[in-house]
Amino acid sequence: MNAPALPKASDYKSELKPVWCPGCGDYHVLLSLTKAFAALKLRPEEIAVVSGIGCSSRIPAYTNCYGFHGVHGRALPLGTGLKVARPELTVLVTGGDGDGFSIGGNHFLHACRRNIDITYVVMDNRVYGMTKGQPSPTTEPDWDSALSPGGTGVRPFHPLVIALASGANFVARTFSGDIKGTTDTIVQAINHPGFSFVEILSPCVTFRPDQRGWKSVVHPAPVEPTDDAARAARRIMTDDGFNVGVLYRGSREPYMVERAKETGEPAQFDGMFEI
Amino acid sequence: MTNAPGPQITDLGELLAYAHAIEVDAMERYQLLADQMETHNNRELAKLFRELAGHEEKHAAKILEQAGESGLPVIEESAFHWLGTESPEAADLDAAHYRMTPWHALQMALGAEQRAFAFFDHLVNTVSEPEVKKWAEEFRDEEAEHVELVERLLKLHPEPAEGWDLDDDPPYLQD
Numbered sequence: 001m002n003a004p005a006l007p008k009a010s011d012y013k014s015e016l017k018p019v020w021c022p023g024c025g026d027y028h029v030l031l032s033l034t035k036a037f038a039a040l041k042l043r044p045e046e047i048a049v050v051s052g053i054g055c056s057s058r059i060p061a062y063t064n065c066y067g068f069h070g071v072h073g074r075a076l077p078l079g080t081g082l083k084v085a086r087p088e089l090t091v092l093v094t095g096g097d098g099d100g101f102s103i104g105g106n107h108f109l110h111a112c113r114r115n116i117d118i119t120y121v122v123m124d125n126r127v128y129g130m131t132k133g134q135p136s137p138t139t140e141p142d143w144d145s146a147l148s149p150g151g152t153g154v155r156p157f158h159p160l161v162i163a164l165a166s167g168a169n170f171v172a173r174t175f176s177g178d179i180k181g182t183t184d185t186i187v188q189a190i191n192h193p194g195f196s197f198v199e200i201l202s203p204c205v206t207f208r209p210d211q212r213g214w215k216s217v218v219h220p221a222p223v224e225p226t227d228d229a230a231r232a233a234r235r236i237m238t239d240d241g242f243n244v245g246v247l248y249r250g251s252r253e254p255y256m257v258e259r260a261k262e263t264g265e266p267a268q269f270d271g272m273f274e275i
Numbered sequence: 276m277t278n279a280p281g282p283q284i285t286d287l288g289e290l291l292a293y294a295h296a297i298e299v300d301a302m303e304r305y306q307l308l309a310d311q312m313e314t315h316n317n318r319e320l321a322k323l324f325r326e327l328a329g330h331e332e333k334h335a336a337k338i339l340e341q342a343g344e345s346g347l348p349v350i351e352e353s354a355f356h357w358l359g360t361e362s363p364e365a366a367d368l369d370a371a372h373y374r375m376t377p378w379h380a381l382q383m384a385l386g387a388e389q390r391a392f393a394f395f396d397h398l399v400n401t402v403s404e405p406e407v408k409k410w411a412e413e414f415r416d417e418e419a420e421h422v423e424l425v426e427r428l429l430k431l432h433p434e435p436a437e438g439w440d441l442d443d444d445p446p447y448l449q450d
């Protein structure tokens with residue numbers, strides 16, 4: 001008896017080799033994701049990984065779970081629809097800050113509000129990696145680059161606070177290089193009912209080489225997670241942006257997928273909409 | 276970041292399971308790095324990482340052999356407790372670069388071997404069961420040999436001059 005029968009992270013990897021730049025934080029995220037699946041003892045066919053477009057959005061292809069590499073910014077509607085249709089699946093929606101907060105920003109608000117039982121993992125590198133380094137909604141206003149000389153001067157979007165204000169039921173920030181912390185957080189996010197949002201600081205070493213330094217500035221959030229959204233929001237708005245850990249665990253009832261399903265056959269809808 | 280509670284190892288089987296997991300993780304990490312280098316057409320490094328993976332594979336096989344017929348106890352991946360945030364001998368992924376040189380790879384390997392040494396050294400100093408301590412000492416000494424070996428290899432591959440990462444034809448050009 002030499003081969004342990006328990007699932008291992010490698011059991012969730014596909015044959016496809018990632019094409020990310022060596023050093024990219026997304027490699028760590030893939031590891032953490034697969035480790036989380038192993039820890040939860042889920043079978044690949046019980047999981048669906050859905051994404052939009054971007055370097056980070058390639059992640060579904062690198063797992064052997066069900067996957068959907070959708071269109072840019074539309075990962076959340078896809079994941080939402082999938083969960084409503086197949087509530088027994090564990091649905092993870094994945095992508096980048098550009099995909100989720102620029103073109104997909106509106107979907108982000110409403111996914112938080114709907115509170116469907118899915119987990120949204122954003123690999124935030126504060127840049128559009130795939131399209132060669134344009135600033136994203138989370139980019140620092142003074143980030144100087146060939147494509148944004150002198151910086152954009154625009155105030156960054158604060159995804160964690162927006163998630164809280166919009167009704168997300170679980171909010172966490174992690175750092176990709178902390179594989180154990182990220183794995184544990186993803187496990188908790190999946191286990192928590194409702195819409196869970198995990199922002200992973202995941203360096204883009206090609207367009208943001210400065211982010212290699214994140215490793216030495218991230219630190220554990222000095223407080224326990226709270227179930228008070230206002231308190232969580234105040235903490236997040238006043239921290240240095242590098243606090244990692246679970247920051248908020250809410251108790252909102254998730255959207256009742258089962259009740260939605262009870263409506264049954266399309267013919268029943270005809271009756272409901274009759275004037 | 277995660278505050279690791281550290282390993283609590285009380286019997287030999289468990290120690291062997293830890294040692295095996297360390298080698299398998301190290302092997303998988305070098306394979307991943309070799310894949311990255313192949314994708315980015317750094318063939319010299321791809322070959323070097325494959326060789327390093329091969330060494331770790333042999334170490335893992337040796338531990339299985341040492342475990343004998345009874346095999347290794349089954350421990351969930353998430354139940355291993357390391358000193359840091361992951362298995363000690365897994366090379367530092369975020370130090371990778373598509374134009375990295377053998378010196379960089381050996382620096383990664385050195386860090387990995389040193390962490391593995393520190394892990395077993397920690398066990399030697401903390402476990403109370405004599406047999407576990409004796410085996411931990413043996414693993415620690417092996418890791419010390421690996422550290423020396425990598426240090427010797429580093430003498431053959433000196434640090435590249437500044438500008439090693441400059442690419443006249445970068446894969447991503449901003450302007």
Ligand SMILES: Cc1ncc(C[n+]2csc(CCOP(=O)(O)OP(=O)(O)O)c2C)c(N)n1
Pocket residue numbers: 053054055056057072095096097098099100103123125127128129130131136204
């Ligand atoms: C409708 C549409 N608009 C724009 C694009 C171009 N595009 C591809 S990926 C991307 C942004 C990627 O940034 P992010 O989501 O942060 O992911 P990263 O590559 O940094 O992981 C953009 C604008 C597209 N593919 N489709």
Ligand code: SF4
Pocket residue numbers: 019020021023024025026055056125129130203204205206207
């Ligand atoms: S461009 Fe940036 S985000 Fe894309 S793979 Fe490379 S390092 Fe990762």
